Amino acid sequence: xxxxxxxxxxxxxxxxxxxxxxxxxxxxxxxxxxxxxxxxxxxxxxxxxxxxxxxxxxxxxxxxxxxxxxxxxxxxxxxxxxxxxxxxxxxxxxxxxxxxxxxxxxxxxxxxxxxxxxxxxxxxxxxxxxxxxxxxxxxxxxxxxxxxxxxxxxxxxxxxxxxxxxxxxxxxxxxxxxxxxxxxxxxxxxxxxxxxxxxxxxxxxx
Amino acid sequence: xxxxxxxxxxxxxxxxxxxxxxxxxxxxxxxxxxxxxxxxxxxxxxxxxxxxxxxxxxxxxxxxxxxxxxxxxxxxxxxxxxxxxxxxxxxxxxxxxxxxxxxxxxxxxxxxxxxxxxxxxxxxxxxxxxxxxxxxxxxxxxxxxxxxxxxxxxxxxxxxxxxxxxxxxxxxxxxxxxxxxxxxxxxxxxxxxxxxxxxxxxxxxx
DNA sequence: TAGATTGTTAATCGATTAACAATC
DNA sequence: TAGATTGTTAATCGATTAACAATC
Numbered sequence: 413x414x415x416x417x418x419x420x421x422x423x424x425x426x427x428x429x430x431x432x433x434x435x436x437x438x439x440x441x442x443x444x445x446x447x448x449x450x451x452x453x454x455x456x457x458x459x460x461x462x463x464x465x466x467x468x469x470x471x472x473x474x475x476x477x478x479x480x481x482x483x484x485x486x487x488x489x490x491x492x493x494x495x496x497x498x499x500x501x502x503x504x505x506x507x508x509x510x511x512x513x514x515x516x517x518x519x520x521x522x523x524x525x526x527x528x529x530x531x532x533x534x535x536x537x538x539x540x541x542x543x544x545x546x547x548x549x550x551x552x553x554x555x556x557x558x559x560x561x562x563x564x565x566x567x568x569x570x571x572x573x574x575x576x577x578x579x580x581x582x583x584x585x586x587x588x589x590x591x592x593x594x595x596x597x598x599x600x601x602x603x604x605x606x607x608x609x610x611x612x613x614x615x616x617x618x
Numbered sequence: 619x620x621x622x623x624x625x626x627x628x629x630x631x632x633x634x635x636x637x638x639x640x641x642x643x644x645x646x647x648x649x650x651x652x653x654x655x656x657x658x659x660x661x662x663x664x665x666x667x668x669x670x671x672x673x674x675x676x677x678x679x680x681x682x683x684x685x686x687x688x689x690x691x692x693x694x695x696x697x698x699x700x701x702x703x704x705x706x707x708x709x710x711x712x713x714x715x716x717x718x719x720x721x722x723x724x725x726x727x728x729x730x731x732x733x734x735x736x737x738x739x740x741x742x743x744x745x746x747x748x749x750x751x752x753x754x755x756x757x758x759x760x761x762x763x764x765x766x767x768x769x770x771x772x773x774x775x776x777x778x779x780x781x782x783x784x785x786x787x788x789x790x791x792x793x794x795x796x797x798x799x800x801x802x803x804x805x806x807x808x809x810x811x812x813x814x815x816x817x818x819x820x821x822x823x824x
Numbered sequence: 825t826a827g828a829t830t831g832t833t834a835a836t837c838g839a840t841t842a843a844c845a846a847t848c
Numbered sequence: 849t850a851g852a853t854t855g856t857t858a859a860t861c862g863a864t865t866a867a868c869a870a871t872c
Binding site: 457472476 | 831
Binding site: 423426428454489490496505512513520521586590600605606609614 | 629630632633634636637660695696697698700702711712714715716718719721722725726727765766789790792796797798806808810811812813814815816817818819820821822823824
């Protein structure tokens with residue numbers, strides 16, 4: 413269980429619903445049945461109906477689901493109707509890649525600042541945002557409310573950075589460092605462990 | 619079920635075992651009990667014993683597990699004792715970040731080539747590998763056996779690139795494009811859907 | 825109305841946890 | 849030997865699938 417009693421298994425499927433509903437809308441489809449969606453998305457029709465019913469009665473018997481309405485609901489469920497202020501800590505390869513990924517801005521994630529330790533990077537601008545010295549991270553956070561910290565620093569520094577974020581009220585962490593961070597239970601962590609992902613692939617191929 | 623009857627739930631935990639065992643070895647620990655590992659890694663002791671027993675009897679009653687031996691076994695299970703030849707298709711932000719990530723080489727993933735469509739990128743070298751025109755992808759694959767294709771192209775081109783890879787015998791795909799690729803069932807796909815991950819975070823925070 | 829499809833309950837399946845005999 | 853800890857079976861828990869009455 414998690415978040416109003418919705419299981420993690422369900423939550424992990426929601427972004428995929430969002431992705432497919434967006435595609436349906438782009439293809440000008442007005443409505444979709446659980447059976448039809450099932451064939452596209454690869455979940456069973458039964459599972460789709462159960463998943464959606466965790467959040468409300470969005471469908472209509474004999475008709476199915478209205479694509480536009482369902483996508484609107486999904487936007488609300490996923491928190492995409494509000495803006496999140498974000499910062500990136502670590503402007504190496506991954507940090508820069510995330511900073512340059514314009515799609516996130518469109519979804520409502522506003523990048524407010526980028527920090528690094530490397531003197532060669534400090535002062536350089538990425539998409540109009542100047543990379544700052546990480547020494548200013550703490551004071552920056554004391555002045556400005558930030559929702560999500562995106563940790564792209566090396567493993568060795570990740571917990572230290574994380575502590576600074578959490579101590580200054582940052583409640584969401586998107587962690588690209590290859591380790592498990594320790595945080596109070598009210599703080600939400602979402603990990604992107606690239607090497608874990610690659611090892612899963614090589615395991616399945618072996 | 620999957621891969622010799624090992625469930626996906628188990629497989630997804632294996633990289634984490636690998637990560638923690640590596641750390642234990644770096645800390646010069648000779649042995650570890652399931653109970654002790656449980657406290658560090660966050661799985662139950664029971665689950666750890668069950669997971670490991672999918673692959674063999676690596677432990678010893680009254681003693682626990684030998685860290686070095688268990689890590690060796692984990693390396694074999696994860697396919698890290700052999701080399702994988704890889705190529706990256708798409709040398710944008712993500713493609714470059716992956717190309718520059720030295721850790722993967724150490725794990726046995728040998729980057730053989732990088733492809734892109736952008737004339738401004740073609741010819742540039744990343745870690746001694748010159749970015750080639752994607753028009754040469756097909757003929758390159760016909761000459762050289764590649765195990766894993768790393769797809770970092772925009773969504774719109776991802777399936778096309780994937781088809782070229784699969785038609786030339788590439789059996790593993792590490793997919794960074796935000797979509798689900800269609801492949802024959804013998805081909806293994808591991809997705810890194812960054813936007814799905816970010817949406818999961820924002821959902822949990824909402 | 826008749827057909828289609830939902831919402832929801834019950835049945836099944838799979839994964840996790842608990843328990844304990846085996847044994848180092 | 850006595851204590852510790854595994855490997856493994858049984859019990860529990862949770863997630864998925866099937867079924868169908870409700871109803872658009």
